Structure formats: C-alpha cells, structure tokens
Amino acid sequence: MSGDVSALTLLMRGDAALLSIVCLSLVVSLTAVLLATLVGLPAGALLALVRFPGRQGVIVVLNALMGLPPVVIGLAVFLALSRSGPLGSWGLLFTPSAMIMAQTILVAPIIAALTRQTLEDVWIEYRDELTAIDIGPAGRVVTLIWDARFSLVTALLAGFGRAAAEVGAIIIVGGNIEGFTRTMTTAIALETSKGDLPLALGLGTVLMAIVMAVNALAWTARRATERWIG
C-alpha cells in the first residue's frame, strides 16, 4: 500500500491487501463478540436472577473488568499461549485465533455486566407477574432475554465497539503480521509509526465507517421491530 493513495480509494479499487485487512478485522471482532455473547449473556442473566453469598462482590469485580487494560490481557494471553505457557502446545500465538481469544476476554465482561444490569431492571418490573404464574428459573431467563432483546443489542454493540477499536491486545498476541494477523487498528498503529499519516487516516475512516454502519443497521432493526411489537 502506498501512502499517497488513500485507503478509501484502495478499498474502492478492491485492493486485495486492504480488503484482507478489513475482512480479518471484521472476522476477529465479530467472532470475539459472538463468543463473548455465548459466555456473557447467560452469565449476566444468572447474576441478575440468582441470589448467592458474595453476589455483590462478583458484580463489583465484573463491572471493574469492563475497564480491563487491553495490553494486560494481551500480555496474559501471550504468556498463556507462548511455547512455555500452559496453552503453548496449541500453537496459537501470532494467529487470528489468539487475537479472537484476547478480544473475547476483553468483551465478555462488558456484555455480562451490561446484560446483568439490563435484565435485573426488567426482572424488577416482571418479578411479581412471573412469580404469580409460577414461571421457573429457565423460563424466567428466556423471557427476560427475549423481552429485553432491544436493550441487549446495545450491550452487544458496546462489545463490538470495544473489539473493533482494540489494538493493544491483538498487536501483542497477533504480532501484526502482514497478510496474516494485520487488522485495521494494528495497521493504523504501524502506518502512524512509519509516518504515513494519510494512509493511517484513511484506514481510520474506513474503521469508523464500518462501526457506524453496524450501529446504524442495529438501530434501524431495533426501531423497526419496536414499532411492530412495542
């Protein structure tokens, strides 16, 4: 990629290198959000509905984990996946899988904490009604998640925003290898350090456009469905 050609122009021309960067960024971030949702949604729901000793402490820790420093997570995953680490035999270091793992760890607490708060608010509203018709714990979780689905989309978008904007963790565990683990954020960091600001800015614009498009899509779908069922 040349610095005197904007990333947007390259994207429109179908530049293979740039397209692979954009695609890898989306694959890593969306997969991480999906995995984090599979963990965070039920965890948040359980925390919202189940009372147990130490629950308040768990909530405080979970909320604190929303602000996990990406470089610390990157370092922890790096140590776990490095040859001498406990997961070294998996051979995942400097692969997209390692990047997904790091981002999943970053995003899961965000989704779990926001899910917990959202479902707890809905549970306060619904508690009397669902108790009066003897709905069991599993039924309650399903009902709350379904009825709060529009609000939960916001939690997923927050997770996606965190993943898409993240650079610290994936640059440590992915290594920013051209054509293999280079994403938009790691490429922006690299181009900026090389002094190729126009390309970095262009990549930043593309990243912003993607994040805004995903949010706009989710917002439009939410509004349309809300209008339909309230």
Added chain:
Amino acid sequence: MRAPASELPIEFDSVTITSGAVRILDRVTVTLSPGAPTVVVGPNGSGKSTLLRAAMGLVKPSLGRITWAGRQDVPPQRRAIVFQRPTMLRRTAAGNVRYWLRSGSSATQQHIGRVQELLDLVGLAHLADRPARRLSGGEQQRLAIARALARSPMVLFLDEPTASLDPAGVKAIEDIITTVSRRGIKVVMSTHDIGEARRLADEIIMLHKGRIVEVAPASTFFSAPKTAEGRKFIAGELLI
C-alpha cells in the same frame, strides 16, 4: 392429563405478616369460600394488597398458616391475580395472553381460539396486534384480567382493579367482573371505593391497620355495620 385439584376454600388461620418491625397483617383469621365476589375494603395501608398476595401464595406468613383446600404450599395452578399496576410484557396484547396460556397447562393448538375468546371477553379483540404497552391504562387493566383468566382460575384476585380509571373504564372492568363471577370463578377484590363495593360485593371483609374488623354479607355490612370503623367507612368519613 389429571385435572388440578381444587384450591378453594382458602383459609387464613391467625396469619401475621410482618415487614421489619411493621405488622402488615395482624392475626388474620378468615375463609375465602367458593361463590359470589368477596370484596376486601379498608383505607390505604390497611393490608388489603398483602391479604390478596398472601391468599395467592406470593407472601409467606410470619406466623399462622394459610391452606388451600386444606393443603399448605399449593402452587398457584388454579388461582390468578391482577396487580394494581399490572406490568405488560413487551409483546402485543395477544402475545401477552398467549404467554399466560403457555404458562398454564392447556395444549398449544387450543391457544389461538382461546386468545381470541379472552380478548373478546374483555373487549380488546380489535387491539390484539397492538403492543400491550401502548394500550391505555384501562385497556391494560382489561388485558391483565384476560391474561389472568388464561390460567383458567378457580379464584381470581383483583387488587384495586379500577383505581385511577375514569367512569367508563370502571364500568368496563365491573362488567367483566360480573361476567367472570357468573361463570363460577370466585372473585376476591380489594377496593377503597364504597360505591364499587356496594355494586359488586356479596361478602365484605373490612381491614383496618392490618386487622380484620368485620366479615359479613354485603347486605348486612351496608345496612347494619357492627363496628365503628365499618360505620365510618360507609358514612364516607376519614378512617385513619
């Protein structure tokens, strides 16, 4: 499928319910039997809502015991409640009724016709597809009754079902209560509206400061109340 056992009569045997240091119900002994509507009257804070919740099984007695057809701790299979401010699920009106039907024991294939029948009963069939939360207060109250009836209850508890409704809304709810009662469902409702109590009650339970001060047939209560509290209530005087 075996038919659920009866949950009537509901017997309170010296039931006390406390919240912290406050006695919300104080040694209440009363029996709710099958038949025409029982109306629980009394000023705000007298324990009416707690009595209904306890009869529903939602609040455990601190002292004393409650039995349903002679049994304790009976899950609410054939009893239903409409709260003073019912919460509408974030679904359509029909979706709300359908949810209550699914929570009961009726077969899925019967649901479509039953949803329509229940919405017809409460005059909301034309609003079946409207989001429940966009209905007016009176419509939401009627929908809450339709949902409760979806459980095919033997006893229906209504906690101040006409509070803050306009006269047309009150009339609509009272007509539904009369219809439901004629179908053999025991209605137990609370109100502090003496006119409503006169129009609907067959039996009156009067509560004051957590205690039962009178239990009597409505005709007797309104013509010859036995207590000072009853006389004040009927005279429309402030009962503090």
